[in-house]
Amino acid sequence: MNKKEHVVIMGAGPAGLATGHELTVSGVKVTVIERNDFVGGLCNTNEHNGYKFDLGGHRWFSKNEDLNNWFRRLMGDEVVWVERISRIYYDGGYYTYPISIVNVIKNAGIFTIMHAGITYLISALQYSIFNKSINNMRDAYVAQFGGKLYDMFFRRYSEKVWGLPCEELSADWVSQRSAGLSIWTVIQESLLKTKSDNESLIEEFMYPRDGYVRIPQRMAEDITRADENNAIHLESTVTGIVYNGPNDFDVTYKDVQGNESTVNATSVVSTIPLGVLPRILKPAPAPEVIEAAKALSFRALITVNVILRKERVSIDTWLYVQDEDILFGRLHEPKNWSKAMVPDQSTTSLVLECFCTEGDHIWQMTDEEVGQRCVEDLEQKLKFIKASEVIDFQCVRSLQAYPVYDLDYADNIKVIHDYLAGFEGLHIVGRGGTHRYNNADHSIEMGLLLGRRILGYDVDYMGVNTEPEYHEIKTSKDPKRDYYKVEEKEGA
Numbered sequence: 001m002n003k004k005e006h007v008v009i010m011g012a013g014p015a016g017l018a019t020g021h022e023l024t025v026s027g028v029k030v031t032v033i034e035r036n037d038f039v040g041g042l043c044n045t046n047e048h049n050g051y052k053f054d055l056g057g058h059r060w061f062s063k064n065e066d067l068n069n070w071f072r073r074l075m076g077d078e079v080v081w082v083e084r085i086s087r088i089y090y091d092g093g094y095y096t097y098p099i100s101i102v103n104v105i106k107n108a109g110i111f112t113i114m115h116a117g118i119t120y121l122i123s124a125l126q127y128s129i130f131n132k133s134i135n136n137m138r139d140a141y142v143a144q145f146g147g148k149l150y151d152m153f154f155r156r157y158s159e160k161v162w163g164l165p166c167e168e169l170s171a172d173w174v175s176q177r178s179a180g181l182s183i184w185t186v187i188q189e190s191l192l193k194t195k196s197d198n199e200s201l202i203e204e205f206m207y208p209r210d211g212y213v214r215i216p217q218r219m220a221e222d223i224t225r226a227d228e229n230n231a232i233h234l235e236s237t238v239t240g241i242v243y244n245g246p247n248d249f250d251v252t253y254k255d256v257q258g259n260e261s262t263v264n265a266t267s268v269v270s271t272i273p274l275g276v277l278p279r280i281l282k283p284a285p286a287p288e289v290i291e292a293a294k295a296l297s298f299r300a301l302i303t304v305n306v307i308l309r310k311e312r313v314s315i316d317t318w319l320y321v322q323d324e325d326i327l328f329g330r331l332h333e334p335k336n337w338s339k340a341m342v343p344d345q346s347t348t349s350l351v352l353e354c355f356c357t358e359g360d361h362i363w364q365m366t367d368e369e370v371g372q373r374c375v376e377d378l379e380q381k382l383k384f385i386k387a388s389e390v391i392d393f394q395c396v397r398s399l400q401a402y403p404v405y406d407l408d409y410a411d412n413i414k415v416i417h418d419y420l421a422g423f424e425g426l427h428i429v430g431r432g433g434t435h436r437y438n439n440a441d442h443s444i445e446m447g448l449l450l451g452r453r454i455l456g457y458d459v460d461y462m463g464v465n466t467e468p469e470y471h472e473i474k475t476s477k478d479p480k481r482d483y484y485k486v487e488e489k490e491g492a
């Protein structure tokens, strides 16, 4: 690629910044346009009275060792290792996650485990022997774990996250997130403890000492440092993209005062929601593309950040809360991840994740109501705190947090892809950008590979996060890609 070219990146989340990082290492001029007043997208860390809160606990984990090396080089001495202890709160009991059969027996008793065994055998017969088809998320979980374990550990939490019955959600989510994890893996891990050398459930992970936002911040620092012509425009919303022909675009964005600017680009990288992109692109698409775009939906998130006059609340990295009568679905205690997340070690903090949809009854509650309700649930239901120990709380609202995999999402994506194929030099990448349930490492890996693609390398960036494998298991068969080696040689 000609180094004089100019790439405009829409969105300064991990995917957009990773593309920018890879391009600027090779001297390509980039302009990043970001709606928020911060970089990082969903990987933001909010600071409140010296306490730092991720938007829900974000850990760094990748099965790709080259990417892990890239991460270590980027973050230098900012990386800490965190021991992972995750539990599920279900009907008043605490269960280890990933699920352990021994722990289920201890908590729920031998009859429950026998019930689980029988329902598993029934589903094994139905799905493996009689080839019953898997049509939705419920079928996919039941085929893997049987009806009882699905009901105990997957149904209620999934429905809390997605706001829809599992029968109305695609099975793809399960195959992306937990294919390869079966009741047999669970038994092997928990009962027999026969971890082979090359296969283990993740028990430790890397984390940036001062919060996850340091990852996008580090990339942004490198991008602006690489060349004075590179720019990251914050508080700037992309409102229109005009395609003048192959590798010739005009991108228009608006700042908070409403002033419009237009910038010309040889390539455009979009990390803005795939459902939004066709609606701001010219030439405008046919009505069926607009319909497909409108049908792609997201779940939103309200995180309640609580500061407490108490040394520690939990031992967990995450606690998954199944019960519907508790407003939040997951919590974490930032201090358990890194001591630097709290300024005073005699105090602690919690982040509570309330899944919702823009405009629904949770979204319509005021911040005060959401916070008070969460404090009540913590005190009265989980018995974790006394309300008098709360020093302060703060709510953070995020739209477009979870791309919804409803039963039509794959068909809608295909309609949009067909339309976008006509725009030479326009690339989609990232979680909302591709409407794919990416973790940050997937978005970064996609972004780095897209950078390579724009530089002329023959790499498949859209192949990231499509392997139907359980993300929690590392195996010696995991792909080892060499794409980041050039950067290593250059010492960037």
Ligand SMILES: Cc1cc2nc3c(=O)[nH]c(=O)nc-3n(C[C@H](O)[C@H](O)[C@H](O)COP(=O)(O)OP(=O)(O)OC[C@H]3O[C@@H](n4cnc5c(N)ncnc54)[C@H](O)[C@@H]3O)c2cc1C
Pocket (backbone or CB within 6 Å): 010, 011, 012, 013, 014, 015, 016, 033, 034, 035, 036, 040, 041, 042, 043, 055, 056, 057, 058, 059, 060, 061, 236, 237, 238, 239, 271, 272, 273, 301, 353, 401, 402, 429, 430, 431, 432, 433, 438, 439, 440, 441, 442, 443
């Ligand atoms: C509660 C929660 C917990 C998570 N935990 C983990 C975890 O433990 N580990 C992990 O790896 N991942 C985790 N993730 C996922 C991770 O946050 C995402 O995968 C990652 O942020 C996706 O990066 P992205 O760049 O693709 O998208 P985003 O982070 O969504 O970035 C897109 C950017 O585009 C901007 N934008 C949108 N529209 C416009 C516009 N019109 N103009 C300009 N800018 C625009 C947005 O403001 C945003 O900054 C979690 C996510 C959530 C919600």
